[in-house]
Amino acid sequence: MEAAKGKTTAEKSTEMSKRVRMMVKGMAQKAHEARAKGQPVAYLFIGSYYDEILRAMDIVPVGTENFAGLCAAKMDAERFLDKAESEGYPRHLCTYATCGIGFDAMRRELGTQPPNAPDGGMAMPTVMLGSGMMICDPRYKWYQAAQRYNDVPVHVHGFLWPPVDANLKEVQGYYVKYIRDELQGLVEFLEKQLGKKMDWDRLSEVLDLSERTLKVWNDAYQLRKAVPAPMPTEDALNTMVPGFFMLGTQEALDFYQELYKEISYRVDHKIGVIPNEKYRLLWGAGLPPWFSLIIFNYFESLGAVFPIETAYPPLPIVEVPRELHPLDRLALRAFKQCTYRYEKAQKHSGSPDVEWLLELIQDYKIDGVVCHRASTCRTLHVGQIHLLNVLKQYTDIPTLILESDIVDMRSYSEADTHAKIDAFIETVDAYKREKAS
Amino acid sequence: MTEGLAQVEDIYQDRGRRAKQLKAEGKKIVGYLCCFAPVEIITAAGLVPFRIVGNVEESSASADAFIEPIACSFTRSCFAVAMKNGYDFLDGYVVPHTCDNIVKLYDIWKRNVNPPYSHFINIPHTLSPASFEFFQAELVTFKKSLERFIGREITGERLGQSIQLHNENRALVRDLNELRKQEPPLLSGTEMLKVMVAIVSIPVEEANKLLRNVIKEVKGRRHGPPKKPARLLVYGTVEDNAAFIELVEESGANVVIDDLSFGTRTYWHDVELTDNPLIGIATRYLAKIPCPRTYKQRTGTHQQDLENRFGYLGDFVRDFNVNGVIIYVLRYCDTHAFDVPDVKEYLKGRGIPVLDIEDEYSTSSFARLKTRVQAFLEMIG
Numbered sequence: 001m002e003a004a005k006g007k008t009t010a011e012k013s014t015e016m017s018k019r020v021r022m023m024v025k026g027m028a029q030k031a032h033e034a035r036a037k038g039q040p041v042a043y044l045f046i047g048s049y050y051d052e053i054l055r056a057m058d059i060v061p062v063g064t065e066n067f068a069g070l071c072a073a074k075m076d077a078e079r080f081l082d083k084a085e086s087e088g089y090p091r092h093l094c095t096y097a098t099c100g101i102g103f104d105a106m107r108r109e110l111g112t113q114p115p116n117a118p119d120g121g122m123a124m125p126t127v128m129l130g131s132g133m134m135i136c137d138p139r140y141k142w143y144q145a146a147q148r149y150n151d152v153p154v155h156v157h158g159f160l161w162p163p164v165d166a167n168l169k170e171v172q173g174y175y176v177k178y179i180r181d182e183l184q185g186l187v188e189f190l191e192k193q194l195g196k197k198m199d200w201d202r203l204s205e206v207l208d209l210s211e212r213t214l215k216v217w218n219d220a221y222q223l224r225k226a227v228p229a230p231m232p233t234e235d236a237l238n239t240m241v242p243g244f245f246m247l248g249t250q251e252a253l254d255f256y257q258e259l260y261k262e263i264s265y266r267v268d269h270k271i272g273v274i275p276n277e278k279y280r281l282l283w284g285a286g287l288p289p290w291f292s293l294i295i296f297n298y299f300e301s302l303g304a305v306f307p308i309e310t311a312y313p314p315l316p317i318v319e320v321p322r323e324l325h326p327l328d329r330l331a332l333r334a335f336k337q338c339t340y341r342y343e344k345a346q347k348h349s350g351s352p353d354v355e356w357l358l359e360l361i362q363d364y365k366i367d368g369v370v371c372h373r374a375s376t377c378r379t380l381h382v383g384q385i386h387l388l389n390v391l392k393q394y395t396d397i398p399t400l401i402l403e404s405d406i407v408d409m410r411s412y413s414e415a416d417t418h419a420k421i422d423a424f425i426e427t428v429d430a431y432k433r434e435k436a437s
Numbered sequence: 438m439t440e441g442l443a444q445v446e447d448i449y450q451d452r453g454r455r456a457k458q459l460k461a462e463g464k465k466i467v468g469y470l471c472c473f474a475p476v477e478i479i480t481a482a483g484l485v486p487f488r489i490v491g492n493v494e495e496s497s498a499s500a501d502a503f504i505e506p507i508a509c510s511f512t513r514s515c516f517a518v519a520m521k522n523g524y525d526f527l528d529g530y531v532v533p534h535t536c537d538n539i540v541k542l543y544d545i546w547k548r549n550v551n552p553p554y555s556h557f558i559n560i561p562h563t564l565s566p567a568s569f570e571f572f573q574a575e576l577v578t579f580k581k582s583l584e585r586f587i588g589r590e591i592t593g594e595r596l597g598q599s600i601q602l603h604n605e606n607r608a609l610v611r612d613l614n615e616l617r618k619q620e621p622p623l624l625s626g627t628e629m630l631k632v633m634v635a636i637v638s639i640p641v642e643e644a645n646k647l648l649r650n651v652i653k654e655v656k657g658r659r660h661g662p663p664k665k666p667a668r669l670l671v672y673g674t675v676e677d678n679a680a681f682i683e684l685v686e687e688s689g690a691n692v693v694i695d696d697l698s699f700g701t702r703t704y705w706h707d708v709e710l711t712d713n714p715l716i717g718i719a720t721r722y723l724a725k726i727p728c729p730r731t732y733k734q735r736t737g738t739h740q741q742d743l744e745n746r747f748g749y750l751g752d753f754v755r756d757f758n759v760n761g762v763i764i765y766v767l768r769y770c771d772t773h774a775f776d777v778p779d780v781k782e783y784l785k786g787r788g789i790p791v792l793d794i795e796d797e798y799s800t801s802s803f804a805r806l807k808t809r810v811q812a813f814l815e816m817i818g
Contacts, residue, residue, distance in 0.1 A: 088778035090795065092507075132732055137537050139564050140732045141775035147735060147742075148778070156732045158568050159533075163543065163557040170581075174574035181567035200620030227800055352549070374509050378537045378771065382508040386545045389503065 007252045009027035009073055010234035013273045016259040017235035031123035034060040040194050043128040045139050046244045049334045050186055052210050055248035056203040057190055065377055067122050072290035072407040074118045081408055095376045095407035104149035122159035127193055130156040136379040154362040157182040157187040161338035164345050164352055166181040203326040206248040213253040217243050217314040219258040224307050225364050228272025232265045233283045233306035234296035240312035278303030279367045279428050282360050285384045291409040302425045308364045316340045350385035354390045368398045368428040374406045398431050400424040441654035448635035455639045456487050467529035472703040473560055474533045475718050480641055481591050481599035482583045488637035490677040491515045493800055504545055508770040509538040509673045510798035519550045527556035536730050536772050555587045556718045561731050564724055573720045596714040609648035610704040612795045616655050617693045618757055621664035621716055623655050626682040626692025633699045654746050665691045666818040670753055672696045673774050675767035680800050688810045693756040702726055729772040744785040755788055761817045764793045
């Protein structure tokens, strides 16, 4: 493995992004401490719209995808992937899932945490909270499989949003009701499992906090439109952690307020990611190869920076009446966020994702779009070719698809990746020159 | 005019012929993917439902410019057939939310194949009361969408009649499967699969007539397929071509029952006739189709969970006197791949030998597979 020889993580630009590693360690420690004290701990998925519910019920979250990404970044996923494969879960399944399942199987077999697992391993959960989402089948299959090794209750709440060609006025009512009813079902499950009632006033307060957090997070990222780019994508892959794994906490809000200040300072003082910013690229689709984030530094060595990305973005700000019951508020907010660009798409390209890319290309002065196809994830990685095919009907901007995985580095070749990047930068350079002339 | 199994073979060899004839007569043909599309509503609209399949013998390379190779090879093949004008006769395209692969295919197909009518039906993954309520509402939206397409109302009476026709269709398929219980079975697995493909390629009334003729013909046989040492159940994803079943039977087995998307999974449970027909349809499609894309919450121990999820396979094993199971799952069908260890544990717990095959949707691997199947059959034998 070429990448195994050297550094895998990217050098960061912002001080706030450098703080995140300690926050991740802190989250793991809190989960282990909670487990030791008999407090509830939940396995959970990123962006499943239930974070505030868990916070309001004092449930300590363990982000299982986050752990897999950490294992990949630490070059310590292989043993867990191998274990899952030996248990019958093939390598082409989502490697977040197989890393987690392999870890759980190993912990069950050993009767204790696997030795030297990153951050002490995942704390044993009290419950596992899946999600029957519109996309991402592993969200309801992974924990069902993990139940072989963790003999704890699993709850899967349904979460669907309509296709872009739906008549939103016709369907919104029953979609929002469904999201709300399923969240209610989750609350009832948690109340039963944990023997405590939901404090709805507290949930309202947590929602206030999370909405303030999302606002500051969005505002901070708007500052990234500046030239030179004040904060790159490799930093954002860290700074998303409080927003996705600590939403609804004061700590997350404080983090983004500090991040806003830092980016503002960098913008005001024209502090860029690299000294001579020649090309501005958009990470346009796909999750990153966590075992090789150093590729961002390689782009930078060629004068290219990523001012913005579509991976792990802050959820958009939508208008939802604060006086609603917190579950109605959560459901309506989720529906509006999931259908955020539908109206615009229906009037133009027909694709909300293409509309998003076109907005980012214009607002962040983008010269090229880079996607990453992770071989084990159909959720975010099937459809990239289609996305770019539609995008090309509206812009002739150069595009590139890199190929590897999120966790499994076996198919990754640093040399091939660098060669692709080199050729792409030449294309971007020619495109820029042509545009300028 | 051929009848019975000869007619099945005719249709199997040229699936689109009848649909094209009907289209020439002014009928509208609606293609659909997967066994989760509520065909009762399409039939009630006076449209002809036509199940979309791929072509296992042709490369899907023509799909490469549109859909990634990491997508399920069946969906890629279906799309490749369409891009080669294989589905030009379709007036409509209906996609149920089964899995990530199919969700992704909806827009890719809609934009590039450009059918006159298209509709996506969202189906929950969970079985909560809210999921049933949601799915009923989603079926109302689908019905309204079809009504706009045909320019008239789909009445409750028409829906009721359509449900009865499709229930009859399912009952006839079950009757035909009964003839596989004998030793040796009166109908081979290869023949059965061809029947399954034929009856989703013609209107349901014609399919029912065809099934009655096939049942009569098979019942009248003095000899069915020769007796083989193994009586197998084939479990898995999509099998819309008889080639794999034929390979297994040629290797020394009788395939006597299946749990496949083109097999019993589509036919084992009827739609209950309810005052509001959509309630019966919602219940049947959401709760009765034993596909791993629908999550069943564990209610007891791990062993009880396995029984709850796969007990129907145990029933098949008992009722059809099965002595071996082949799990045949297409690569990148994530929902099935997550279930395979549990299915194997359940079957092995009942003392049933299991061969687990993961494959691409292609006949190119069959020589290699034949060796594995033969070794498995020797072990059973």
